[in-house]
Amino acid sequence: MSRSSLTDLVQDLASGAIKIIDLTATLEPSTPTLKLPTEFGWGVSWPFSIEEISRYDERGPAWYWNNFKCGEHTGTHFDAPIHWVTGKDHNDHATDSLPVESFVAPACVIDASKESAENPDFLMSIEFIKTWEAEHGQIEEGSWVLYRSDWSKQIKSDKYLNESDDGSHTPGWQPDAVTFLADERNVVGVGVETVGTDAGQAAAQEPMFPCHNIMHGANKCGLAGLKNLDLLPAKGALLIAPPLKIKGGSGSPTRVLALMMSAV
Numbered sequence: 279m280s281r282s283s284l285t286d287l288v289q290d291l292a293s294g295a296i297k298i299i300d301l302t303a304t305l306e307p308s309t310p311t312l313k314l315p316t317e318f319g320w321g322v323s324w325p326f327s328i329e330e331i332s333r334y335d336e337r338g339p340a341w342y343w344n345n346f347k348c349g350e351h352t353g354t355h356f357d358a359p360i361h362w363v364t365g366k367d368h369n370d371h372a373t374d375s376l377p378v379e380s381f382v383a384p385a386c387v388i389d390a391s392k393e394s395a396e397n398p399d400f401l402m403s404i405e406f407i408k409t410w411e412a413e414h415g416q417i418e419e420g421s422w423v424l425y426r427s428d429w430s431k432q433i434k435s436d437k438y439l440n441e442s443d444d445g446s447h448t449p450g451w452q453p454d455a456v457t458f459l460a461d462e463r464n465v466v467g468v469g470v471e472t473v474g475t476d477a478g479q480a481a482a483q484e485p486m487f488p489c490h491n492i493m494h495g496a497n498k499c500g501l502a503g504l505k506n507l508d509l510l511p512a513k514g515a516l517l518i519a520p521p522l523k524i525k526g527g528s529g530s531p532t533r534v535l536a537l538m539m540s541a542v
């Protein structure tokens with residue numbers, strides 16, 4: 279049999295030398311969804327709901343299946359460039375037309391868990407990213423940048439959305455940090471553990487929702503609602519994150535996997 283890097287991959291998966299980490303939160307009716315400020319009349323994204331069609335019973339004696347519904351941006355999910363007005367004129371910018379190469383890409387994991395715990399409104403800066411690069415090396419073109427906040431650890435708590443009278447308080451980005459990742463590093467996109475790729479208070483940032491505005495304006499993607507980022511190395515993991523092929527879709531719930539070398 280001829281050998282190839284793919285043969286090696288299959289062998290390394292079988293031996294456990296490469297392991298697979300699930301970065302996906304379970305999709306269930308309690309899955310938290312984004313609450314936008316209501317005063318502008320903005321539309322509401324449906325939470326996940328599920329209804330049994332049959333379960334080996336009179337409705338279907340030999341089969342179990344369900345109907346479900348939810349917004350495209352529910353739980354662990356993918357944001358396509360078409361999601362934002364700044365990305366509306368790109369080519370191949372929806373869930374069905376994005377190049378599949380974007381769905382398999384290396385990941386850089388930037389740990390801001392300490393800063394996020396100390397300040398729920400923490401906004402990652404260029405300096406923070408450059409300090410990470412000084413330790414781990416430059417972010418390679420075509421990588422996902424994953425924002426470790428450890429926010430997913432509190433998904434069952436009110437602290438996940440962390441809402442108060444003035445809205446949600448969850449970590450995000452300074453606008454110029456997003457511009458840096460899009461323009462200077464040419465990333466595939468950014469992924470976060472929070473309910474959306476922008477900070478809880480991002481409606482008040484300039485520009486409004488800077489991560490969405492700038493990333494999708496640059497034809498880049500997003501991943502939200504990730505978990506287990508604390509299990510990944512700063513560099514070296516390979517992400518597999520294909521959204522559902524919804525025609526013209528702006529995003530979709532997505533099973534996100536990471537391949538990484540096992541510690542020896």
Ligand code: 23J
Nearest residue numbers: 312351357473474475476487
């Ligand atoms: C629409 C408007 C604002 C935001 C979002 C969607 C998301 O976070 C999302 O899931 O794309 S912040």
Ligand code: MN
Nearest residue numbers: 351357502529
């Ligand atoms: Mn989204």
